[in-house]
């Protein structure tokens with residue numbers, strides 16, 4: 173399955189690394205990634221896919237102290 | 253106030269008046285300030301040992317353990333222990349020195365990106381880049397280490413920030429990640445499942461102790477009388493003499509515990525995470541059981557198995573609200589029978605016989621004080637400790653569970669003895685594992701701590717040898733340690749009293765001498781290398797298909 177995630181992160185060193193590392197370690201691949209610093213923090217849009225249910229990733233992302241908010245925007249069927 | 257002074261002030265403020273560490277260039281300002289501080293520092297002989305000592309301290313007290321290291325090699329030497337603390341949810345604050353800010357990013361001498369290295373093995377990591385941030389960061393580190401599911405927090409502090417002036421402390425911020433609050437509906441649903449179930453089993457994990465909820469758990473078990481099993485980290489939570497307590501489950505679990513869980517129609521999982529060493533083949537684990545999963549960490553719910561009911565929150569509040577009134581007499585009879593039928597029996601220590609490690613450990617458990625603390629290394633002896641010794645509380649059993657790190661036993665015992673100077677503390681070590689942190693004999697010598705070391709020496713990397721024997725056609729590859737040094741003489745070189753035994757008849761007197769010795773002591777126990785740990789659940793096999801003896 174493919175998922176679009178919207179994350180808002182505090183602008184801390186390693187915030188982005190933490191998200192990428194967690195995503196990889198929990199078995200998801202990133203197919204699209206966009207990030208910009210809004211001044212108030214890091215706005216991150218990320219499309220990920222993986223064989224496991226998305227809560228395996230999102231519950232771990234929620235544990236990151238740099239994460240302010242996380243939304244799953246939509247779920248798309250896997251495109252080959 | 254300098255940064256170094258501020259760090260020490262912060263440690264005192266957070267109750268960390270005893271710390272473990274090892275000095276070096278980038279942390280020298282802190283070590284200098286230590287000379288004028290009430291913080292008591294214990295010099296270990298390797299940063300891994302210092303961090304394991306901090307883990308032993310934390311696990312024996314459920315308080316935050318602190319260790320300190322320099323940049324570069326000091327920091328990299330800590331990594332194994334950080335991972336150990338992460339996987340076993342141990343609250344630590346780990347302070348590393350870093351090169352001065354002006355040198356950072358230039359491959360300076362002893363500069364490594366410890367922040368980067370630590371990310372996946374810490375609950376959180378922070379680097380202090382402004383003097384004004386130092387004290388708030390330390391406050392945050394202590395708060396994060398202990399809130400919710402505990403874990404290690406690394407704070408990397410450049411040398412110039414330790415040397416320069418920092419402003420006074422600011423008031424502490426409240427906990428940042430709001431803890432989940434148990435929902436009444438979930439508790440009602442759990443109680444309903446408990447009432448309805450015919451064959452319930454309570455599966456107790458390390459979370460019970462970390463939540464300081466042992467009294468609430470025991471009260472729940474006494475109110476309901478339900479059958480109970482424990483993970484490695486949960487040992488000591490239930491009362492050992494409870495007639496429905498079946499002991500440890502999992503790969504080297506007790507047969508009665510594994511069979512009861514496999515037959516259960518409901519598992520009440522409390523502060524545990526369905527680790528693969530517990531479940532065996534996951535698809536065949538407790539196949540008929542519904543699951544009630546109680547934990548503080550939402551990420552553990554549905555991670556390895558779907559929960560029919562999940563309750564997230566503080567066990568101290570949840571356990572008193574759980575109840576079960578319906579009688580399960582035929583199930584309880586079945587459980588009692590299993591417990592009787594599968595109970596271990598112990599050899600008398602007969603002259604002319606090889607020493608039997610399980611019987612020796614049982615005798616040690618019987619002879620030692622009720623609240624003695626036992627730490628161990630990793631391997632066969634670790635499983636024998638878990639199977640055959642009894643613990644009055646989970647803080648009395650220190651074992652590297654999630655990471656399974658050889659070399660844990662001695663430094664963790666040192667940390668526990670620092671935390672509990674008046675308690676009996678023992679390290680049960682494997683001959684392979686002991687050599688991984690053998691340098692900590694120097695720490696024992698220096699502080700003359702009365703830690704008792706028991707080396708169960710089978711001249712093998714026993715657990716690996718067991719797998720080679722059972723699952724690799726007896727192809728023994730690199731597991732022979734028959735050229736071990738004479739451990740007893742090694743202890744004596746450190747001024748530590750010691751003794752070596754080989755015959756079963758020597759066991760009772762040797763244990764007594766060790767326990768009565770006022771200072772540190774090493775007992776070298778020679779075992780037959782053929783002994784194995786039973787039961788064992790072979791890889792990718794359901795727990796009820798365990799092998800209970802050699803085939």
Ligand SMILES: Cc1ncc(C[n+]2csc(CCOP(=O)(O)OP(=O)(O)O)c2C)c(N)n1
Pocket residue numbers: 629630631632633634656657658681682683684685686708710712713714715716
């Ligand atoms: C640091 C580390 N390296 C390797 C292992 C793999 N391992 C697990 S048990 C074991 C053998 C341990 O031997 P010993 O300490 O003598 O204990 P025994 O099993 O003989 O009781 C090994 C090598 C490990 N757990 N930890």
